[in-house]
Amino acid sequence: xxxxxxxxxxxxxxxxxxxxxxxxxxxxxxxxxxxxxxxxxxxxxxxxxxxxxxxxxxxxxxxxxxxxxxxxxxxxxxxxxxxxxxxxxxxxxxxxxxxxxxxxxxxxxxxxxxxxxxxxxxxxxxxxxxxxxxxxxxxxxxxxxxxxxxxxxxxxxxxxxxxxxxxxxxxxxxxxxxxxxxxxxxxxxxxxxxxxxxxxxxxxxxxxxxxxxxxxxxxxxxxxxxxxxxxxxxxxxxxxxxxxxxxxxxxxxxxxxxxxxxxxxxxxxxxxxxxxxxxxxxxxxxxxxxxxxxxxxxxxxxxxxxxxxxxxxxxxxxxxxxxxxxxxxxxxxxxxxxxxxxxxxxxxxxxxxxxxxxxxxxxx
Amino acid sequence: xxxxxxxxxxxxxxxxxxxxxxxxxxxxxxxxxxxxxxxxxxxxxxxxxxxxxxxxxxxxxxxxxxxxxxxxxxxxxxxxxxxxxxxxxxxxxxxxxxxxxxxxxxxxxxxxxxxxxxxxxxxxxxxxxxxxxxxxxxxxxxxxxxxxxxxxxxxxxxxxxxxxxxxxxxxxxxxxxxxxxxxxxxxxxxxxxxxxxxxxxxxxxxxxxxx
Numbered sequence: 001x002x003x004x005x006x007x008x009x010x011x012x013x014x015x016x017x018x019x020x021x022x023x024x025x026x027x028x029x030x031x032x033x034x035x036x037x038x039x040x041x042x043x044x045x046x047x048x049x050x051x052x053x054x055x056x057x058x059x060x061x062x063x064x065x066x067x068x069x070x071x072x073x074x075x076x077x078x079x080x081x082x083x084x085x086x087x088x089x090x091x092x093x094x095x096x097x098x099x100x101x102x103x104x105x106x107x108x109x110x111x112x113x114x115x116x117x118x119x120x121x122x123x124x125x126x127x128x129x130x131x132x133x134x135x136x137x138x139x140x141x142x143x144x145x146x147x148x149x150x151x152x153x154x155x156x157x158x159x160x161x162x163x164x165x166x167x168x169x170x171x172x173x174x175x176x177x178x179x180x181x182x183x184x185x186x187x188x189x190x191x192x193x194x195x196x197x198x199x200x201x202x203x204x205x206x207x208x209x210x211x212x213x214x215x216x217x218x219x220x221x222x223x224x225x226x227x228x229x230x231x232x233x234x235x236x237x238x239x240x241x242x243x244x245x246x247x248x249x250x251x252x253x254x255x256x257x258x259x260x261x262x263x264x265x266x267x268x269x270x271x272x273x274x275x276x277x278x279x280x281x282x283x284x285x286x287x288x289x290x291x292x293x294x295x296x297x298x299x300x301x302x303x304x305x306x307x308x309x310x311x312x313x314x315x316x317x318x319x320x321x322x323x324x325x326x327x328x329x330x331x332x333x334x335x336x337x338x339x340x341x342x343x344x345x346x347x348x349x350x351x352x353x354x355x356x357x358x359x360x361x362x363x364x
Numbered sequence: 365x366x367x368x369x370x371x372x373x374x375x376x377x378x379x380x381x382x383x384x385x386x387x388x389x390x391x392x393x394x395x396x397x398x399x400x401x402x403x404x405x406x407x408x409x410x411x412x413x414x415x416x417x418x419x420x421x422x423x424x425x426x427x428x429x430x431x432x433x434x435x436x437x438x439x440x441x442x443x444x445x446x447x448x449x450x451x452x453x454x455x456x457x458x459x460x461x462x463x464x465x466x467x468x469x470x471x472x473x474x475x476x477x478x479x480x481x482x483x484x485x486x487x488x489x490x491x492x493x494x495x496x497x498x499x500x501x502x503x504x505x506x507x508x509x510x511x512x513x514x515x516x517x518x519x520x521x522x523x524x525x526x527x528x529x530x531x532x533x534x535x536x537x538x539x540x541x542x543x544x545x546x547x548x549x550x551x552x553x554x555x556x557x558x559x560x561x562x563x564x565x566x567x568x569x570x571x572x573x574x575x
Contacts, residue, residue: 271548
């Protein structure tokens with residue numbers, strides 16, 4: 001097969017499928033529709049709560065899938081047995097930028113059951129390997145929402161102040177963070193913790209050392225140790241230099257409950273991969289256990305630079321009404337056998353082409 | 365190369381002076397020309413002028429790695445960007461203004477004319493006041509004069525325009541200043557370069573050096 005024929009996203013889907021199957025993830029195929037109730041009850045777990053709905057023939061209100069994870073969790077009978085699946089599906093949701101519905105091509109994986117350190121490690125590793133498939137120049141940012149919450153709890157118990165801090169930390173907005181600290185009469189120690197959180201990105205070892213030096217709670221300390229182990233394991237992957245800690249992405253704790261990560265690829269101005277641990281969704285749906293997974297937004301890959309195509313087709317076979325049909329067939333066939341892209345036309349088309357075979361003068 | 369979107373106008377020129385002082389100069393920018401893009405390959409920076417309200421779009425979409433935008437624009441449009449530095453320039457306040465004889469009759473829905481719909485809605489939602497928002501794109505001061513609205517929500521610097529139109533500030537509720545913003549993905553790949561720029565400019569601001 002000629003790889004040049006494939007678009008970036010198509011190439012990625014093939015390579016990712018092989019990668020996930022290698023690690024024992026099973027393909028999961030699902031219907032495009034889901035009962036609307038599923039989304040109505042779990043709105044906070046959706047990127048956007050607006051979904052495309054329609055009434056099915058039996059009167060049920062249905063929705064075009066805005067999300068894949070909810071359906072996979074719903075279809076998981078028991079979380080006792082660990083379940084590993086991957087998918088490649090289109091979802092339909094409102095784009096934040098255009099405020100219009102968009103079809104989004106998404107691939108990803110989910111691991112549901114009794115989740116341990118190894119499962120989290122595997123998910124982060126596969127996220128990094130997935131990005132590596134798309135481009136060598138990638139960054140995978142990792143954080144932990146439980147550690148983030150624990151540090152915030154150490155700083156203040158005031159919910160309003162905590163959420164104001166979380167928003168500013170997500171924006172890396174140090175100047176306004178300093179203002180909030182001042183306005184709330186924070187002590188030097190409290191302010192220092194805030195500023196350590198604001199600088200908590202980059203090399204994992206340095207970030208964890210800085211957090212360790214200011215954190216006091218048992219929960220925070222345990223989480224720091226857990227992250228240390230995680231990064232030590234990742235250190236052996238060969239991709240470690242591209243995996244960093246970044247606590248600016250830890251403030252979305254409604255969905256994620258632990259490790260959270262986002263992946264960026266050079267040349268695409270937004271995150272192409274997003275994932276993490278989402279035990280709270282399982283609890284919400286009355287299922288025991290935990291879950292970890294991620295999604296890759298393949299439609300973004302069309303923004304990656306491709307070698308600009310100089311021609312639309314290689315050859316135009318020009319013929320007239322008097323040209324014998326077998327001459328046209330022969331000329332087209334000749335091009336196809338050489339692997340060229342060819343069009344038979346009576347007039348030169350408004351396309352970019354390399355050569356022209358003119359058969360207009362041939363007569364039977 | 366770090367692409368920097370500067371807001372056209374006096375604020376943008378002041379911001380460029382800051383960059384110049386921090387060592388990221390691009391002398392051709394001061395030549396009187398119709399050029400829109402200016403580059404200093406040696407320093408690894410490229411500046412371009414855009415409409416102030418468009419800066420955040422350029423940065424969020426990655427056409428610029430860094431940019432300078434007002435806090436009002438950031439609060440209104442919520443672009444997904446990092447807000448790395450308060451440049452302490454272009455200072456003003458988001459304020460409610462009305463005719464001198466304005467009395468807030470809480471029995472009626474308050475008619476609010478503004479360019480900043482989200483900011484106005486959030487401000488009045490916090491107060492629990494029901495409002496009818498009228499979105500305008502310019503000459504907001506006209507609205508209360510012609511009884512199109514009871515009040516306006518707008519950014520106010522000196523209040524001169526308000527005074528000239530016999531309007532008064534009812535309440536200033538949000539301090540505004542220019543912020544240096546960064547594209548999140550680009551920040552991941554240019555962390556050191558961007559941090560160096562932010563650090564140098566931050567130091568100049570901290571030392572209060574005159575520009």
